[in-house]
Amino acid sequence: MSLKLLILGLLMEGERHPYEIQQQVKTRGIDCYVKYAKGSLYYAINQLEKGGMIEVTQVIRESNRPDKTMYRITKKGEAEFQELLLQEMRKPMQLTNPIYAALTFASHGDPAKMGEALATNIEEVQRQAALLESILEQQRARLDWGARTILLGAIEHLQAEVRWLERIREEAWGRQF
Numbered sequence: 001m002s003l004k005l006l007i008l009g010l011l012m013e014g015e016r017h018p019y020e021i022q023q024q025v026k027t028r029g030i031d032c033y034v035k036y037a038k039g040s041l042y043y044a045i046n047q048l049e050k051g052g053m054i055e056v057t058q059v060i061r062e063s064n065r066p067d068k069t070m071y072r073i074t075k076k077g078e079a080e081f082q083e084l085l086l087q088e089m090r091k092p093m094q095l096t097n098p099i100y101a102a103l104t105f106a107s108h109g110d111p112a113k114m115g116e117a118l119a120t121n122i123e124e125v126q127r128q129a130a131l132l133e134s135i136l137e138q139q140r141a142r143l144d145w146g147a148r149t150i151l152l153g154a155i156e157h158l159q160a161e162v163r164w165l166e167r168i169r170e171e172a173w174g175r176q177f
Contacts, residue, residue, distance in 0.1 A: 111172075121165060
């Protein structure tokens with residue numbers, strides 16, 4: 001997902017300051033499937049403002065706290081949001097998985113150590129699925145259809161990944177490569 005799409009989409013819901021955008025990303029579980037550096041969020045906000053897609057509505061000053069700059073989306077930003085939304089919807093799923101490279105050369109690895117690494121991988125994927133399930137359960141009433149659909153899809157992908165990894169373990173570690 002494009003970081004610009006993420007920012008514009010959250011601003012479509014109402015005015016926000018950058019820290020609030022970060023919090024929404026975390027609260028909604030978006031950080032589980034969209035990775036970005038904290039600094040890149042602020043850079044993207046700056047670029048969107050320079051491009052006239054968002055604008056400052058107010059700066060909230062509080063003693064002993066950093067200023068909070070509130071932003072809203074502009075008409076130009078709404079048009080850009082619609083274009084980015086369609087671009088992302090057209091993109092097919094990418095089949096990339098770090099384990100693919102390892103499996104390519106599995107016949108050269110130490111079976112015992114690879115079995116341990118695979119067990120660790122399975123545990124981590126199960127942990128991620130459980131985390132998303134808890135986010136879905138706790139936030140269901142506040143999540144819109146798109147967010148619920150993403151979480152459900154991600155959970156299903158993770159569950160399928162666990163089944164596939166367990167099948168690899170059964171097939172490969174019952175015999176030599």
